[in-house]
Amino acid sequence: MQPFLARLRRGEIGAAAVLVGGGVLLSRVLGIIRDIVFASMLGADGVTDVYVAAFRIPDFANYLLAGGFLAITFIPIMARYLADDDEPGAWQAFTAITRWLAVAITGLIAVAWFATPAVINALYPSFDDAQIASTISLTRIVLPAQFAFVVGALFTAVQYAKGRFGIPTLAPIVYNVGIIVGGVVWAAVTGTADPSGFIWGALVGAFVGNLGIQVFGAFRAGLRIDWSTAWKHPAVLIYITIALPLMLGQSIVALDETFMSIFGAQVGDGVATQLQFARRTMFVPIGVIGQAAAVAAYPTLARLFAEGDRPGLLSTVDRSMRWVVALSIGAAGVAVAMATPIMRLLFERGAFTAESTDAAASALAVYALAIPVWGVLQIVTRAFYARRQMWTPVIVGTGATVVAIPLYWVLADRFGIEGVALASVISLTLFTITLCAIWYRPTDTRAGMRSVVRSAGRTIPLVVPAAILAGLVGWFIVAGLTGPAWVAAAFALALGGLIYGAVAVGIGGWLYDFLWARAGGRVADAAPDDTTGEVQLGG
Structure with missing residues (x-):
C-alpha cells in the first residue's frame, strides 16, 4: 500500500488511473443501483420519460459555461503557474475565474428558470399537457x-492539478447516493413512488458531493483564496480564450444524451427511459x-506541454491509447454478447417489464459497439486540450453533430430504439476517427498510430469468437430456463x-497467431508496444 501511495504522490499515471478507475467503478455501480431502484419503482413509460427530459435544460446550461469541461479548461492554466x-x-x-463563473451560472440559471416552459414545449412536441x-x-x-457542478468543477480541477485524485472521485458517488436516497425517502414519506423524489435527491447530492466535499478537498490540497485579486485578472481572459470554443461548439459528445431523449420520446412512451438505462450500463466499462x-x-499531458516535452506527451498519449483500446474492445465483446442477461439481471423486476428489458437489451447491444470509440475519444x-487546441475537437464535433441530426431522424424512424442507438454509434465513430486522423497526421506520430492499430488488431481476433460463443450460450440459457428471470x-x-474468457485465451489466441502468420506478420518479432505489465500508463 505504501509503494502505491508513494507512486500516487509522485503523480504517476498508472497509480492515479487505478485510484480513479476504482472510484469511477464504484460511482458507476451506484449509478446502476440508482437506475435499478428507479426502474423497479417506476418502470419505463411516459412518466419516467419526463424524468429523463427534466435534465436537458440544466445540462445545456452547464454546457454553455463549459461546465463539463471546467477541470479540462482550468488545469492547463494552473499547470502553467x-x-x-x-x-x-x-x-x-x-x-478570479471562480468569481466570474459563479456570477455567470447564477444568471444563466435565472434565465433558464423563466425560459423552461418555452424550451420544453419546443424540444418535446410528442409530450401531452400533463407531461409538459x-x-x-x-x-x-x-x-x-x-x-454546484460549475463552481465545484474548479475546486476539483485544483485537486487534479496538484495530483490529488481521491476526493474528486467521491463527487459522482455522493451524487448517486443522493438520488437513490431521495427517491426512496420520498416514496416512504408520501406512500407513492414519484420522479420528484429522485430529482430532489439529485439537487442535494450535487451540492454535497460536487461542491461541498470538493471545497474541502481543494483546501486540503493547498488552495488559498485571495480575495484581493482583481476582477480583471489576466487569467480570466486566458480562461475565456480556452473555454470559448467549448461554449460555442455544439459537440456530438455533449448533445448525444439530449438526442437520445428527444428522439427516444418520439419513438414511443418509455423508449427514452430504456435508452438511458442501456446507455448508462454501457458507460460502466467506459x-x-x-x-x-x-x-x-x-x-x-498538460504538464508535459507546459514544459515543452513533445516526445513525452506523444508517448503518454500512445501508451494510454493502447491500454484503452485493448481493454475496451474486450469490454465491448462482453456487453454485446451478454446484453440480454445483463439488462435482465439488473432491471427486470417490479414495474420494469420483460418487454422493457428486451428493448433496453437491444439498445445496449448496439450502444456497446461504441465502447472502444468512447474510450479512444476520452484520450x-x-x-x-492539453495542447490548448480547443477548436479542433469543437469544430470536428460540431460537424459530427450536423451529420448526426438527420442520422437520428432517419434511423429512429426506420429502426426505432435500435436506430437511436445506432445513430449515436455512427456519429461518435465518425467524430473519433476524424480526430485521430488529425492527431496522427504529423510524421513523428506515425509510429504511435501503428502501435495503437496493432493493439486493436491483436485484440479483435481474441474477442470475436469469444463473443459469438458466449452470446449463443447466454441466449440458449435465457430462452430455455424457467423460473425467476x-x-x-x-x-x-x-x-x-467463463466461456468468453476460455475462448479468448484459447481459440482466440490460436486464431490470432494464425491470422497474423497468414498476413505475413511476425508476431514474435513485432516491435514492443508496452501494452502489458507495469509499463502501461506510466505504472
Whole structure:
C-alpha cells in the first residue's frame, strides 16, 4: 500500500488511473443501483420519460459555461503557474475565474428558470399537457444543481492539478447516493413512488458531493483564496480564450444524451427511459477504462506541454491509447454478447417489464459497439486540450453533430430504439476517427498510430469468437430456463463469462497467431508496444 501511495504522490499515471478507475467503478455501480431502484419503482413509460427530459435544460446550461469541461479548461492554466513555480499566482487565477463563473451560472440559471416552459414545449412536441407540466416542474427543481457542478468543477480541477485524485472521485458517488436516497425517502414519506423524489435527491447530492466535499478537498490540497485579486485578472481572459470554443461548439459528445431523449420520446412512451438505462450500463466499462485513464493522464499531458516535452506527451498519449483500446474492445465483446442477461439481471423486476428489458437489451447491444470509440475519444480529446487546441475537437464535433441530426431522424424512424442507438454509434465513430486522423497526421506520430492499430488488431481476433460463443450460450440459457428471470440471467452471465474468457485465451489466441502468420506478420518479432505489465500508463 505504501509503494502505491508513494507512486500516487509522485503523480504517476498508472497509480492515479487505478485510484480513479476504482472510484469511477464504484460511482458507476451506484449509478446502476440508482437506475435499478428507479426502474423497479417506476418502470419505463411516459412518466419516467419526463424524468429523463427534466435534465436537458440544466445540462445545456452547464454546457454553455463549459461546465463539463471546467477541470479540462482550468488545469492547463494552473499547470502553467505551477511550472513557473508561482503557486500564489495560481490561487489568484483560481479566485478570479471562480468569481466570474459563479456570477455567470447564477444568471444563466435565472434565465433558464423563466425560459423552461418555452424550451420544453419546443424540444418535446410528442409530450401531452400533463407531461409538459411535470417536466417544467422537475426541471426547475434541479436547475440550481448546475451552480454546484460549475463552481465545484474548479475546486476539483485544483485537486487534479496538484495530483490529488481521491476526493474528486467521491463527487459522482455522493451524487448517486443522493438520488437513490431521495427517491426512496420520498416514496416512504408520501406512500407513492414519484420522479420528484429522485430529482430532489439529485439537487442535494450535487451540492454535497460536487461542491461541498470538493471545497474541502481543494483546501486540503493547498488552495488559498485571495480575495484581493482583481476582477480583471489576466487569467480570466486566458480562461475565456480556452473555454470559448467549448461554449460555442455544439459537440456530438455533449448533445448525444439530449438526442437520445428527444428522439427516444418520439419513438414511443418509455423508449427514452430504456435508452438511458442501456446507455448508462454501457458507460460502466467506459468510465472504468477510458475515463479513468484519461482523467489520470490529463494533468501529466498538460504538464508535459507546459514544459515543452513533445516526445513525452506523444508517448503518454500512445501508451494510454493502447491500454484503452485493448481493454475496451474486450469490454465491448462482453456487453454485446451478454446484453440480454445483463439488462435482465439488473432491471427486470417490479414495474420494469420483460418487454422493457428486451428493448433496453437491444439498445445496449448496439450502444456497446461504441465502447472502444468512447474510450479512444476520452484520450484523444484530452490530448488536444492539453495542447490548448480547443477548436479542433469543437469544430470536428460540431460537424459530427450536423451529420448526426438527420442520422437520428432517419434511423429512429426506420429502426426505432435500435436506430437511436445506432445513430449515436455512427456519429461518435465518425467524430473519433476524424480526430485521430488529425492527431496522427504529423510524421513523428506515425509510429504511435501503428502501435495503437496493432493493439486493436491483436485484440479483435481474441474477442470475436469469444463473443459469438458466449452470446449463443447466454441466449440458449435465457430462452430455455424457467423460473425467476434473474436466476437464468445470472447463470447465463456466469457461464457465458467463463466461456468468453476460455475462448479468448484459447481459440482466440490460436486464431490470432494464425491470422497474423497468414498476413505475413511476425508476431514474435513485432516491435514492443508496452501494452502489458507495469509499463502501461506510466505504472
